[in-house]
Amino acid sequence: MQKKWIALAIAATIPCAAFAIGGPSGAKVDYEVQGHIGEVMANPYGIAPLTAVIRDGGYTLSDVTVHIVPKQGGQPIDYKVSRTQLLTHGGIPVFGLYADYLNTVRVEYTRTDTTGKSEKFKDEYKLYAPPVYFEPAGNTMERAMPFGVDVKKVDKEFSDRLYFVNNLAEKSGVGTRAVWNNPTGGALEWNFWPQNTVIDTKGEVRWYMFANPIYDLNSLYSAGVMMGFKQNDDGLLTWGYGQRYVKYDILGREVFNRRLPLRYGDYSHSMDDAQNGHYFLRVASSNWKRSDGKNVRTVRDVIAEVDANGNVVDEFRLAEILDPYRDNVMKVLDQGAVCLNIDASQAGKTLSSEDLAKLDASDKFGDIVGTGPGRNWAHVNSVDYDPEDDSIIISSRHQSAIVKIGRDKKVKWILGSPEGWKKGWAEKVLKPVDAKGNPIKCEGSKCEGDFDWTWTQHTAFKIDEKSKGDIIYVSAFDNGDARGMEQPALPEMKYSRSVVYKIDQKKMTVEQVWEYGKERGHEWYSPVTSLTEYQADKDSVFVYSATAGANFDLSTGAFTSAPNPFINEFKWGAKEPSVEIQLKNCTGYQAWPFSVQKALSQEAK
Structure with missing residues (x-):
């Protein structure tokens, strides 16, 4: 009898949810x-x-x-x-x-x-x-997760904005365990925890990605840097990281999560969707046979086009399309900030012709600034497909050039300094003109008036809504390192710009129609990353100065804080922003306005 009561007492402690499986009450929702x-x-x-x-x-x-x-x-x-x-x-x-x-x-x-x-x-x-949670990197620059937010200005017309923010954690001890050197080279050391959020104009986080279920810093095929986020016309998100490219909806439902095709490796920066369902991936060759017979893994210099099923339908091998030995820009780059390879101890230092010559003669390959396949000679950070003439527009940081390339793999035009382009490419460099079409005088890499080229720029995007026929508009974030093909006397003289150009593709001319940032000086300067992009819904230009405001100790040669990026949005042609939000203590890559209506309100096409 005593055992029976004990059994009943134990049964009474079992949560009633157990009966959802069956039993006296039958199956039920509990x-x-x-x-x-x-x-x-x-x-x-x-x-x-x-x-x-x-x-x-x-x-x-x-x-x-x-x-x-x-x-x-x-x-x-x-x-x-x-x-x-x-x-x-x-x-x-x-x-x-x-x-x-x-x-x-x-x-x-x-x-x-x-x-x-x-x-x-x-x-x-x-x-x-629950609270926002990201994996900590374990260093002295980390503060509150994900970042502080200082909302400085939001005009009423923009008060309903939501901004997708793609940031990166600092490099961690966990993320530096993997090195890929097969056959030689590559960029797998880019391996940081992702910090992806959507914020509102009050500075509140309204969405964040808990990446751990699909991301593992210790896995070669599940790690890397999450970059190139884009909300496609169907409302879904695409991006890539390391050896993967993926598509998800905003609730986290997987559409696809794929390994890169085996011919390629080391995705970063850009994944552009085309109107026919294809994707253009900025990747690298996983095995390139150099003219000297050496096999290398290249760095950020290939664009692969894949169809909706992941089959490769075409590729753009930039070392065969551009001049991989043009070294003018590489000799004047600040070696302290070569995109995410930030080394404060090298700030202000440049490479001499002798340095590059020794490197080129060596078997040192990988994610290093140098010429030729197997080194970071191009550093392409954006790809934008133009269906009007079946071509792509790329941004090459280490050539300080925006380039349009046709399906025939021929260069259509080059927006960048004419210095260093050999025959075959020199003829493709656009000629600067003013608003009346008159030529602007330029000497070397410097031009008179308000015109300037872009320098180590990011995100060269065609503005479809403003373009017509041979007259197209292109936006870019001009980071500004090595401006004028030189380093300034003082680091504080550097500045970045958001810029829009008008290009006459028939006359091969370019006019600068809008810029912002020069007047902000060094406080707004982003040595790496960042974005400028036109927004059709509000006829505006969105800008993310993503690595501005990092504090640097000249005595120790080290950064004492993470950057403090700026989010800005401008009415078309405006000289002052309608939105300014500054993030605190975070390393930004890109950001852009997110549409919940596109994500959840529209029917599938």
Whole structure:
């Protein structure tokens, strides 16, 4: 008898959820259901903790609207949900929850049961979302995660903006365990924890990626730097990292997560989607046979075009299209900041002709500045497909050049200093003109008036909405290192610019129509990374000066803080920004306006 009571007492301590499997009460749902449909699934796919799905409960839902109630004085997020999204997620997708906060979410919908009976409901949900978490690197420059935010200015017209921010953690001891040297060269040492967020104009994080389920610094094929994020026309996110290129929706649902085709390696910087469903990936050759017979793994100098199924349909091998031995820019680069290879002890130092000659004569290959395949001679950091003439526009940092290349692999034009281009390329360099079409006088790499070339630039994008026929507009972030093909007398003299050019592809001329940043001087200077991109929805230019404001100790030759990037957005042609938000203590790569409506409201095409 005593054993029977003990058994009953033990059974009484078992949570009632156990009966959901079966037993006296039968199978049943035994978790909280707040509204008139189904249960809530928080972080449904494991990598987006500030999202949820309110399950449809077996009903058919329609006319769905979601309202994330803002904090006091905060920014509301409202969106309709498309039938596509309702069917895909089996319920109502919830995006934009505040971190470490009990959120209030209001949903309106029509519920239809299997008999065809329809009812309208307005439900209110209380949903807690966890704090933002990123893996720490374990160094002295890290502060609060993910970063501080100082909202300096937001005009009313831009107050509904959400900004996707692609930042990078500092290099960590964990991330430096892997070195790939097969056959020789490569760029696998680019291996930092990702810090990807969406912030609102109040400075609040409304989405972040918990990357750990799809990312592992200790794995050759699951690590690298997450870069090249883009919200495609279908609302989905594409990007790549290390040896992978991927596509996900904003709730974290995987569309594809693929290894690079074996012919290539070391993805970084750019993944551009074309109108036919193809993707242009900035990669490198995994095995290049040099003219001297040596096999090398190249560095950031190949663009592979893959179709929707991952088959390679074409490639642009830049060492065969451009001049990989043009070294003018490489000899004047600041060796302290060669993109993410930042070494404060080398700040202000440059390479002499003798240095480059010794390097070129050696068997030292890899992610180092030098000429020829197997070294970082091109450093392509953006690719933009132009369907008008079936060509690509690339930004080559280490040539300080923006280049358009046709499907025939011939250079159409070069936007950059004419210095150092040999016959065959020299004829393709665009000629600067003023607003009236008159030639601008230039000597070497310096031009009169308001015109300047870009220097170690990032993100050369065609502005489709402003372009027509042979007259096209191209935006870029002119980082400004080695401006004028030289280093300035003082580091504080360096500055960056956001710039827009008007190119007449028939006349082979270029006009500078807008710039910003020169007047901000060194405080706005970003030695590496960053972005400029036109936004059609508000007829604006978005800018991320992503590595501005790092503090540097000249006595020790070391950085004492991470950068403090600037987010700016300008009405077309405006001299002053409508938005200025400064992030604190973080290393930025790129950022851009994110559309929740594109992600969740539009039907699949």
